[in-house]
Each structure stands twice: as C-alpha cells, then as structure tokens.
Amino acid sequence: MTNLQYARWLMGTSLAFHILFAAVGVALPLLMIAAEWRHLRTGRPEFLELTRRWAKGAAILFAVGAVSGTVISFELGLLWPAFMRFAGPIIGMPFSLEGFAFFAEAIFLGNYLHGWGRISPRAHLAAGGIVAAAGATSAFFITLANAWMNHPAGFDLVLGRATNVDPIAAMFPDGWGPEVVHVLLSSYAATGFAVAGIHALGMLRDRESAFHRAALGIALVVGGGAALLQPISGDFSARNAARNQPVKLAAMEAHFHTQRGAPLLLGGIPDVEAGVTRHAVEVPRGLSLLAFHDPQAEVRGLLAFPRATWPDPLRVHLAFQVMVGLGSAMALVAAVGAASFLRRRRLPDARWFLRAVALAGPAGFVALEAGWMVTEWGRQPFTVWGVMRTAESVTPVPGLAVPFWGFLALYLLLGAVTATLLVRQIVHAPRPSGPGAGR
Amino acid sequence: MTPADAVAGVMVIALVIYALTAGADFGGGILDVVARGERSREQREAIERAIAPIWEANHVWLILVLVLLFVAFPAAFADISTWMFVPILLLVIGIVLRGAAFTFRTYDLHTDAVQRRWGRIFSASSVLAPVMLGVIVGALARGDAAPADRGWFAWVAPFPVVTGAFAASLFTFLAAVYLTVETEGPLREDFRRRALGAGAAVFALAVATAALSARQAPLVFRGLTGRWFSAPLQGATALAAITALGALQGRWFRLARLAAAAQVSLIVLGWAASQYPWIVVPEHTIASAASPRRTLLLLLGAVGLGMLFLAPALWVLLRVFKGRNAPPADGAAAGPTILG
Ligand code: HDD
Ligand code: HEM
Ligand code: HEM
Numbered sequence: 027m028t029n030l031q032y033a034r035w036l037m038g039t040s041l042a043f044h045i046l047f048a049a050v051g052v053a054l055p056l057l058m059i060a061a062e063w064r065h066l067r068t069g070r071p072e073f074l075e076l077t078r079r080w081a082k083g084a085a086i087l088f089a090v091g092a093v094s095g096t097v098i099s100f101e102l103g104l105l106w107p108a109f110m111r112f113a114g115p116i117i118g119m120p121f122s123l124e125g126f127a128f129f130a131e132a133i134f135l136g137n138y139l140h141g142w143g144r145i146s147p148r149a150h151l152a153a154g155g156i157v158a159a160a161g162a163t164s165a166f167f168i169t170l171a172n173a174w175m176n177h178p179a180g181f182d183l184v185l186g187r188a189t190n191v192d193p194i195a196a197m198f199p200d201g202w203g204p205e206v207v208h209v210l211l212s213s214y215a216a217t218g219f220a221v222a223g224i225h226a227l228g229m230l231r232d233r234e235s236a237f238h239r240a241a242l243g244i245a246l247v248v249g250g251g252a253a254l255l256q257p258i259s260g261d262f263s264a265r266n267a268a269r270n271q272p273v274k275l276a277a278m279e280a281h282f283h284t285q286r287g288a289p290l291l292l293g294g295i296p297d298v299e300a301g302v303t304r305h306a307v308e309v310p311r312g313l314s315l316l317a318f319h320d321p322q323a324e325v326r327g328l329l330a331f332p333r334a335t336w337p338d339p340l341r342v343h344l345a346f347q348v349m350v351g352l353g354s355a356m357a358l359v360a361a362v363g364a365a366s367f368l369r370r371r372r373l374p375d376a377r378w379f380l381r382a383v384a385l386a387g388p389a390g391f392v393a394l395e396a397g398w399m400v401t402e403w404g405r406q407p408f409t410v411w412g413v414m415r416t417a418e419s420v421t422p423v424p425g426l427a428v429p430f431w432g433f434l435a436l437y438l439l440l441g442a443v444t445a446t447l448l449v450r451q452i453v454h455a456p457r458p459s460g461p462g463a464g465r
Numbered sequence: 466m467t468p469a470d471a472v473a474g475v476m477v478i479a480l481v482i483y484a485l486t487a488g489a490d491f492g493g494g495i496l497d498v499v500a501r502g503e504r505s506r507e508q509r510e511a512i513e514r515a516i517a518p519i520w521e522a523n524h525v526w527l528i529l530v531l532v533l534l535f536v537a538f539p540a541a542f543a544d545i546s547t548w549m550f551v552p553i554l555l556l557v558i559g560i561v562l563r564g565a566a567f568t569f570r571t572y573d574l575h576t577d578a579v580q581r582r583w584g585r586i587f588s589a590s591s592v593l594a595p596v597m598l599g600v601i602v603g604a605l606a607r608g609d610a611a612p613a614d615r616g617w618f619a620w621v622a623p624f625p626v627v628t629g630a631f632a633a634s635l636f637t638f639l640a641a642v643y644l645t646v647e648t649e650g651p652l653r654e655d656f657r658r659r660a661l662g663a664g665a666a667v668f669a670l671a672v673a674t675a676a677l678s679a680r681q682a683p684l685v686f687r688g689l690t691g692r693w694f695s696a697p698l699q700g701a702t703a704l705a706a707i708t709a710l711g712a713l714q715g716r717w718f719r720l721a722r723l724a725a726a727a728q729v730s731l732i733v734l735g736w737a738a739s740q741y742p743w744i745v746v747p748e749h750t751i752a753s754a755a756s757p758r759r760t761l762l763l764l765l766g767a768v769g770l771g772m773l774f775l776a777p778a779l780w781v782l783l784r785v786f787k788g789r790n791a792p793p794a795d796g797a798a799a800g801p802t803i804l805g
Contacts, residue, residue, distance in 0.1 A: 082572065085568065085571075085572065086568055086569075086572055088521070089521070089564050089568035090564075092524065093561040093564040093565055094561070096527075096528065096560055096561070097557050097561060099531055099532070100553055100556075100557050103542050103543060104546050104553060104554065107542075107543035107544070107546050107547050108543065110539055110542055110543055110546075111539045112539075113539075114535040114536050114539030114542065114756065115536065115537075115756035115760040116760075118532075118535075118536030118537075118760055118763075118764055119763060119767065121535075121536060122529075122533065122764055122767045122768065122771075123771070124532075125525065125529045125532050125771070126767075126770075126771035126774065128525045129522065129525045129529075129771070129775050129778070129779075130774070130775075130778060132522040132525050133522045133775075133778045134778070136518040136519055136521065136522055136782055136786070137518075137782060137785060139518070140517060140518035140786065141518075144785055145785060191756075191757045191759060191760055192759065193759065193760050193763050421546070421547055421550070422547065423547060423617075425617065429554055436558070440561075440565055443565075443573075447569065447572050447573060451572060
C-alpha cells in the first residue's frame with residue numbers, strides 16, 4: 027500500500043473505533059438517568075441496580091472514548107496537516123465549542139460516577155442529565171465539522187487559498203440539519219438496540235428477572251423510538267446528498283446512466299469498467315421517487331461526472347445497502363414491539379420477539395459503521411468536497427505503515443479488554459435472591 | 466495586544482492549568498512506579514483515589530490547547546505535527562495507555578497478577594507521556610525543529626531529552642506534594658519523602674536545562690536571561706521552589722502545595738514568556754501563523770462563553786472530591802473499593 031493509503035486506513039480505523047464509544051457516550055447516559063429516575067420515582071431496587079451497572083459500563087466506555095478521541099484530534103494534524111492548515115480557521119467554531127462540551131461531559135461524569143453518597147440523589151440525577159446533554163452536544167458539533175467537509179461553505183477560494191473566511195456561515199453549511207439529526211438518532215438507535223439485545227438474551231435465560239425486564243423496557247423505548255425515526259431521517263439525508271453531492275448519490279445507488287424515472291437498485295455489483303450494475307433487483311422509478319420525491323425526476327448517473335471525481339461505487343453502494351437493509355429490519359422490529367405494547371400495555375416478552383431483539387442487537391452498530399463508510403468513502407477523492415483532494419491533504423512523513431499496524435493492534439487489544447470487562451460488569455444478572463427478585 | 470496574542474495567552478493559561486492538574490495525574494502514575502515498602506498498596510490506593518474522579522476533566526485542557534492551536538495558528542499546528550511526528554505519536558500512545566490501563570485496573574479483577582499487569586502499563590505510560598511533552602516543548606524551543614529531510618528521529622538531541630526528563634520530575638514533585646495534603650499519618654510521611662526526592666531531581670534538571678539552553682536554544686536562553694522580566698521571573702520561581710521545599714521540611718503541607726503550584730506555573734509562564742513571540746522557533750511567530758481576525762475574535766468569544774460555564778462546574782468537581790482523600794461514605798459506590 028502507498029503512504030496515502032496507510033494514512034487513510036489509519037484515519038478510518040481510528041474513527042471507526044472511536045465512533046463505537048462516542049455513540050455509547052451519547053446514548054448510554056440517557057438510559058442511565060432514565061433508570062435512575064425510575065428508581066427515584068418508584069423506589070424499586072432493580073432500577074437502582076441497573077443504574078449502577080450501566081454506570082460502571084459507562085465508566086469503562088467513556089475512558090476508552092476519551093482516549094480514542096484524543097488520538098483522532100492529534101491524527102488530524104499528524105496525517106492531514108495540509109487539510110488542517112486550510113480548514114482550521116474556517117471550521118474552528120464547532121471544534122472549539124465541542125471542547126467545552128467535552129469539559130462538561132468529563133466534569134459531570136466524574137461527579138456522577140464517583141459522587142454516589144457524596145451528593146444528593148437529585149444532584150446526582152442532574153449530573154447524569156448534564157452528561158447526557160453534553161454527549162449529544164459534542165456529537166452535534168463534530169458532525170457540523172463533517173457536514174462542512176461534505177459541503178464546504180463560509181469562504182472564497184482565491185488561487186487555492188481561503189479568503190473572506192466566515193466561521194459562522196461555515197458552521198451551518200447546507201445540509202447540516204439532516205446530517206446532525208441522522209447521526210444523533212443513529213447513536214440512540216445503535217446503543218439502544220445493543221443494550222436491548224443483551225438484556226433480551228438475559229430474559230431468554232431467565233424470563234422473570236425484574237432486572238432484565240427493567241433494562242429491556244428502557245432500551246427498547248430509546249432504541250426503538252430512534253429506529254422508527256431513522257428511515258425518515260435517512261430520506262432527508264439522501265435528498266440532501268442528491269442536491270449537494272450528486273456524484274455521491276450516484277455511487278450509493280450504483281447508478282451509472284443519467285435517466286428520468288430512474289429505478290432503485292437493490293443489491294447488485296457495480297462494474298466500473300463496463301459502466302453497469304449487475305445482479306440487482308430493480309424497483310421501477312424508485313430512485314427518482316426517493317431522491318427527489320417525483321417519479322419522473324431526472325437522476326444524474328456516475329457517467330455524467332468526470333471519472334477523476336468518482337468515489338468507489340462498489341464500496342459505497344455495498345455499505346449503503348448494508349445500512350438501509352439493517353435500518354429497515356430494525357424499524358420493523360421496533361414497529362412490531364410498539365404494536366404489541368399498544369395492544370397489551372405491557373413489555374412484549376414473547377420468546378420469538380426476544381429472539382428477534384437479540385438478533386437485532388448488533389445491527390445498529392453495524393448500520394452506523396456502514397453509514398459512516400458511505401459518507402466518508404462517498405466523499406472521496408476529496409477531503410473537502412470539490413475543494414481539496416485527499417492526496418493533497420496527506421502528510422509528507424514517510425513510513426505510515428508502522429503507526430497503522432501499531433494502532434490497529436492497540437485498538438484490537440483495547441476492544442478485547444473492554445468487551446471482557448463489560449461482560450463481567452453488566453451482563454451477568456444479579457442473583458435471583460438479590461434485590462431484583464421481586465417484581 | 467492583538468487578538469492573536471490574546472489567544473496565545475489563553476493557550477498558555479490552559480497549559481498552566483494542564484500542568485497543574487493533568488501534570489499531577491501523570492506524576493501520580495510515576496509515583497505508582499516507585500511505590501515501595503510495606504505501605505506500597507496504600508500508596509497506590511491513595512494515588513488512585515486522587516486521580517479517578519478528575520483525570521478525564523483534567524485531560525480536556527490538552528484538547529483545548531490543541532484545538533486553539535489549530536484554529537488560531539493552523540500553519541504552526543501543521544508544521545509541528547509534521548516535524549514532531551514521532552514524539553507526538555509516542556505522546557498519544559502514552560495518553561491512550563495511561564487512561565485505558567488506569568480504568569481497566571479499577572474495573573478488572575482485583576487479583577495481584579492482573580492488578581500488577583495494568584499497574585505496570587499505567588506507570589510506564591505515565592512516564593512516557595510527560596517525557597514526550599517535555600521533548601516536544603524542548604525541540605520547539607531549540608530552533609531547528611524543521612527536519613523535513615532528516616527522518617523520524619531528528620528530534621533526538623540532548624536539550625529536548627533533558628526538558629523531557631525535567632517535565633517528568635516536575636510533575637512527580639507536584640503529585641507528591643498534592644498527596645501530602647490529601648493523606649494523613651505515615652502515608653503522608655511517605656509522600657513527603659517522595660516530594661523531597663523529586664524536588665532534588667527538579668533542581669538538578671532545571672540547572673541542566675538552563676545550562677544546555679545557552680548553547681542549544683539560544684533564542685530562548687536570551688529570553689530567559691536578557692529581558693526586563695527575566696530577573697524578577699527567575700527570582701520568583703526560585704523563591705517558590707525554596708518555599709515549597711522549606712514548607713515540606715517544616716510539614717506545612719498546604720503552604721507547600723501552594724508554593725509548588727506557583728513554582729510549576731511560573732516555570733510554564735517563564736518558558737512561554739522567554740519564547741514570545743515565537744510559536745515555533747525560528748519558523749512561526751504568533752503574528753505570522755495567525756488565522757484571520759474574524760476567526761480569532763469568534764474563537765475568543767467562544768472561549769469566554771465556555772469559561773463562564775466551565776468555571777463553576779470545575780469548582781463543584783473540586784469541592785466534591787478534593788476535600789480529603791478518603792473512601793466515600795457510601796461503601797457501595799462504583800469504585801475500586803468494592804470490586805473483587
Ligand atoms: C443506526 C444507524 C443507522 C441506520 C439504522 C440508518 N443510518 Fe443512514 N447513516 C448513519 C447511520 C444509520 C450514520 C452512520 O450516522 C451516517 C453517516 C454520516 C451521517 O450523516 O449519518 C449515515 C449516513 C446516511 C446517508 C449519507 C448521507 C451523506 O453522506 O450525505 C444516507 C443517504 C442515509 N444514511 C440514509 C439512510 C436510510 C435511507 C436509512 C433507512 C433505513 C438509514 N440511513 C438508516
Ligand atoms: C474528527 C472526528 C472526531 C474527533 C477529532 C473527536 C475527538 C474527541 C475527543 C478528543 C474526545 C475526548 C473528550 C474527553 O477527553 O472527554 C471525544 C469524545 C467523544 N466524541 Fe469524538 N471525535 C470525533 C468524532 C466523533 C463523532 C463522529 C462523534 C459522534 C457522533 C463523536 C462524539 C463524541 C462523544 C459523545 C464523546 C464523549 C463520549 C466518550 O468519551 O466516549 N466524536 N471525541
Ligand atoms: C466517527 C465516525 C466516522 C467514521 C467511521 C469515519 C470514517 C472515515 C474513513 C473510513 C475514512 C477514510 C476514507 C478513505 O480513505 O476512503 C475517513 C477519512 C477522514 N475523515 Fe472520517 N469518519 C467519521 C467521522 C468524521 C468526522 C466527524 C470528521 C471531521 C470532523 C472526519 C474527518 C475525516 C478526515 C479529515 C479524513 C481524512 C481525509 C479523507 O480521507 O478524506 N471524519 N473517515
């Protein structure tokens with residue numbers, strides 16, 4: 027591999043690792059305070075037990091999130107100095123505001139995790155609330171920076187240099203709304219489903235466990251709610267891409283030939299050399315309908331753009347199919363659960379439903395990673411879309427294979443240890459004789 | 466004062482706070498390495514209790530400095546990242562392993578073998594990170610940080626290596642002094658002895674740094690000696706150092722903490738003042754690397770707003786946890802005490 031490829035793989039690996047913890051950092055505090063609030067309201071012990079277990083999980087996950095986020099902050103300079111030289115003054119606002127969200131998060135997390143018995147129960151709950159809000163705020167700001175990379179705004183380009191810089195305009199480029207909403211929802215959906223999956227497994231083993239019931243209820247409300255909204259939000263994202271990055275949309279859909287009433291392709295392998303997509307199932311006019319809400323709309327295909335501005339349609343299309351497929355499955359599970367709850371007014375706990383939830387547990391995180399691959403691969407060959415190519419932004423430092431393999435090993439190690447500790451800390455239910463026995 | 470100067474000033478203040486807080490956390494890790502004797506377990510536990518609730522918040526000051534650097538002085542950020550590639554990489558690895566190992570140690574099994582394994586990683590990385598931080602500062606001050614074609618190890622030179630060791634000794638000293646205030650009885654005596662030892666190392670390395678800077682970092686040496694503020698600044702630093710050591714001798718621990726904090730702050734300020742107006746000697750000054758004015762003003766506004774919110778929050782955190790270093794009243798708290 028070339029140095030540039032190592033740089034891209036290192037950046038992608040680091041971000042893909044960090045986002046796991048970041049998504050949990052956004053959503054888990056919400057689950058935690060929901061459980062704690064229920065405990066304060068009802069006094070039922072299983073909610074307290076749940077809060078404590080989730081808080082321990084949060085302590086581990088936040089530490090790894092903080093250190094992996096730090097790696098990325100430095101990597102922006104280590105790997106992409108030219109990009110930062112160009113973009114720093116323009117997108118500084120979201121990054122610096124995010125810094126204060128990190129402060130809020132870290133400070134109140136300290137209060138929350140280590141403050142049991144030192145501060146009043148209400149203050150404790152409030153600290154948790156601030157952590158939850160701060161997590162969402164940091165995701166909000168960092169996503170604004172990414173939205174700018176997709177649709178750069180707030181400067182004039184004169185001879186390759188940015189002049190007339192307007193950081194406020196750069197902070198809210200066209201398309202920031204859909205991306206921010208979609209990313210936030212993805213954190214709640216992925217974390218909610220993962221947690222629900224764990225506790226559904228627990229209930230399959232011990233159906234009467236009040237502990238697992240309490241957990242499943244909260245996780246399904248948060249995760250299921252987000253999963254139901256996600257396809258709607260994804261529709262906004264797709265229309266945004268159609269407007270602002272048509273070549274990315276063409277790659278996502280593996281759509282080569284500009285056409286009115288374009289069909290939607292399900293599956294299929296794009297063949298770049300031949301300019302066709304094989305083995306796909308066609309939904310007539312589907313693409314025009316989805317991308318422009320008009321069955322006759324013209325959708326530009328990849329061949330309408332210079333070859334040098336194409337992303338790799340194979341990767342982008344496959345990643346997109348994975349996200350949408352899993353997202354639809356999650357929405358289906360959530361809808362079934364919601365319907366059952368509305369009919370019976372109690373937690374859906376049929377075995378087949380629990381199995382489905384357990385099966386869908388990892389789907390959210392897989393969809394989330396796939397979605398980021400769509401966005402990031404789909405932006406290639408540009409780092410700043412239409413303005414700066416990835417090849418121009420990379421560092422001149424040689425030998426990037428060494429940090430790439432080193433960090434890969436480090437992430438695998440951290441991931442394995444984190445998983446082991448989590449299993450030990452939260453997954454094992456308390457003994458049936460414990461506080462969770464009565465319902 | 467230009468907006469660029471103001472941002473640089475904020476960065477220096479953030480660095481001072483980083484040294485006073487996260488620096489002491491690294492120092493705690495170094496003390497963990499040298500914990501010996503019959504009370505080594507108690508020493509380690511006291512260190513752990515001191516660090517656990519605050520290290521993530523302390524760590525964010527470095528993120529803030531980094532963000533301010535790339536927003537306000539992007540050219541300097543890009544060049545530092547390129548020229549200091551290896552030390553920064555090692556710093557990052559140190560930061561990752563320190564935070565991860567510290568947390569894993571708390572939540573992993575409390576058997577000796579497991580605890581010792583994480584402890585060793587925690588300590589080793591707590592040495593690595595501050596040494597690399599010092600190396601970076603030393604190399605930037607030296608004035609030939611631009612090794613475009615001299616490969617991965619161009620930063621290796623006596624001056625940066627000594628500044629690296631100096632940073633580590635300083636943080637160890639600071640941590641030991643803090644811990645004398647937060648502990649009692651024989652444990653407190655242990656940390657007092659460590660503080661005195663580290664204080665001696667700080668002194669020796671300070672002399673070495675100053676001596677080497679005359680030849681290896683001439684611009685900074687001139688700044689350290691030849692400006693109007695040089696003599697008073699050096700005098701104040703020396704006074705703080707002597708006060709800290711004297712107070713430790715006399716067991717006035719609160720005074721020692723105050724003086725040690727003053728000493729560390731003055732050292733960071735002294736370095737910054739002597740390097741002014743350079744960010745990277747002799748490549749970028751504050752003015753030459755600065756972003757457009759509008760960016761800087763907005764950045765200052767954001768920092769001001771953030772601080773308005775941050776200051777009371779930090780105050781609450783320190784109030785809750787820095788009264789006295791003891792296990793929390795509620796024995797069921799999430800923490801090392803109950804996990805086994
Ligand atoms: C739980 C995770 C999850 C789920 C279930 C979905 N997505 Fe998604 N999607 C993401 C998580 C995600 C993401 C990781 O958060 C991305 C990457 C960047 C972004 O804006 O969100 C993303 C990006 C993304 C983009 C690219 C935006 C761009 O780069 O301009 C589109 C068009 C969609 N999504 C559309 C959908 C549709 C139609 C879904 C229907 C089910 C869907 N997503 C479900
Ligand atoms: C270029 C990309 C990114 C950078 C530079 C970055 C940087 C960081 C840093 C430095 C931290 C640690 C803060 C601390 O010390 O407490 C962090 C944590 C966090 N990041 Fe990221 N991040 C990036 C991408 C993302 C994305 C895409 C999201 C959200 C969708 C996100 C959300 C979070 C959250 C919620 C946390 C705090 C939770 C935790 O510590 O686990 N980050 N990030
Ligand atoms: C956390 C979720 C994210 C994931 C999983 C992710 C993934 C990736 C991947 C896979 C690449 C490599 C692209 C390629 O080589 O084809 C990449 C590149 C990059 N990403 Fe992201 N990304 C995320 C969020 C962000 C955010 C929020 C930012 C900006 C603030 C960002 C900034 C960058 C930069 C600067 C590069 C390198 C230049 C380039 O390849 O264009 N990423 N990312």
